[in-house]
Amino acid sequence: MANFVLQVPKTLRSFSLSATSNGASVGGPQSGGNGGPVIVELPLDQIKRPLMRTRANDPHKVKDLMDSIQEIGLQVPIDVLEVDGVYYGFSGCHRYEAHQRLGLPTIRCKIRRGTKETLRHHLR
Template sequence: MRIQEIPIKNIRRPLFRQNDQEKVKALMASIDEIGLQEPIDVLEVDGEYYGFSGCHRYEACSRLGHETILCKVRRAPKAVLKMHLA
């Protein structure tokens, strides 16, 4: 696993999640003041990035206009991606 900044536009979010908008607003204020403290987790499969967690942090950074987001990147084969999508 490695930690790196990834362009938000390059992270696919294949599963719909309903975010708590109050939590997103609180995170936006925190991230704006002190920065993102906890990276989101992404899978890297064949050079593509997939995010399944960190939904509120992802939305907060997106709404703040950040072009990149700090990620914990774990490489995985397609079989692992399929398990997440099942």
């Protein structure tokens, strides 16, 4: 079991930390913060992948990521855009597929809020 030291800014009112299905840890402010990106675990089936049909992933890269995720967990969260409560993933395609193929139910995501106009811009 690993030991670690967690340093929390004095201005942070509340903080949660939990283990994830792939052995990584996530945490984040619960007090509202400054509206910037938040890192959370999301179920894979809640993330829409609108570009999945137009792009193919490198199978060797996916396999390497699967091995790495099994050994040390996901190191870099995928970027997700949240628009009106719906999550859209446009990056992290190889990491997403690696999680799918490993049968992991969730993936760590950096979520940014956007508008429908932002979403249209990403779909071009």
